Amino acid sequence: MTDATTVITSVAASPGEFRIGRAFSRTFTLLSRNFPIYFVVAAVGSVPLMLFQKTSIPLIDDSVTLSLIAWILMLLLGPLAQAIVLHVAFQDMRGGLVSLTEAVRSVVGRLLPLIGLAICMGVAIAVGVLLLIVPALILLTMWYVAYSACIIERRGVFASMERSGALTKGHRWAIFGTWLLLAITGAILGAVVSALIGLSESSGLVMAGSLAWTALVSAFGIVFAVVVYHDLRVAKEGIDTRQITAVFE
Numbered sequence: 001m002t003d004a005t006t007v008i009t010s011v012a013a014s015p016g017e018f019r020i021g022r023a024f025s026r027t028f029t030l031l032s033r034n035f036p037i038y039f040v041v042a043a044v045g046s047v048p049l050m051l052f053q054k055t056s057i058p059l060i061d062d063s064v065t066l067s068l069i070a071w072i073l074m075l076l077l078g079p080l081a082q083a084i085v086l087h088v089a090f091q092d093m094r095g096g097l098v099s100l101t102e103a104v105r106s107v108v109g110r111l112l113p114l115i116g117l118a119i120c121m122g123v124a125i126a127v128g129v130l131l132l133i134v135p136a137l138i139l140l141t142m143w144y145v146a147y148s149a150c151i152i153e154r155r156g157v158f159a160s161m162e163r164s165g166a167l168t169k170g171h172r173w174a175i176f177g178t179w180l181l182l183a184i185t186g187a188i189l190g191a192v193v194s195a196l197i198g199l200s201e202s203s204g205l206v207m208a209g210s211l212a213w214t215a216l217v218s219a220f221g222i223v224f225a226v227v228v229y230h231d232l233r234v235a236k237e238g239i240d241t242r243q244i245t246a247v248f249e
Contacts, residue, residue, distance in 0.1 A: 167233065
């Protein structure tokens, strides 16, 4: 079996370089090695989205109650799941033993900044949507690696957003184009998957299939964002994977 560090190093970015194609390649490499962990954690983080599918949860009839439960769970599980996947990906990048327990223990201590980051970004992006969407897209691109900065560099809420803006500067069109392509592709394939599963006429199967697809897309998106963060730092700062992940040692 090929050593993890060798695989990562063989496609690592060089100072001054940032290539989306290379980020895609590394994302698939990381996902293939620890897919069960990424998938399960992403699935748990995606559960709140399923709560909005009222017909799939007949025991909860009060839409207000459902929305409140989903909102609370999204604030807790969403950022937490994203941070755990992020941490596991970096464990893998540094060639160490991947430990879900260690990842959870490390991330729980950052839960409050993560929730704060989710709220601040969510509110700002929502306002951007109201302002004819374009500002929201700009903010999404600027803050694409904010969660990574929060976990890896242990920065605060606004410092993480500022750090992400600095790292993405000069590469935002490439990041935006890739993000848009992934979103469109995911939406189209998701619609096809939903249509095929819907032929079974089983609400349980539809819900399970929807959760599985959401988890798959989420896991890929998070790991890709982590790789983008790593490659941006390598390209802009000339540091290597070991230096970036030293915070975990």
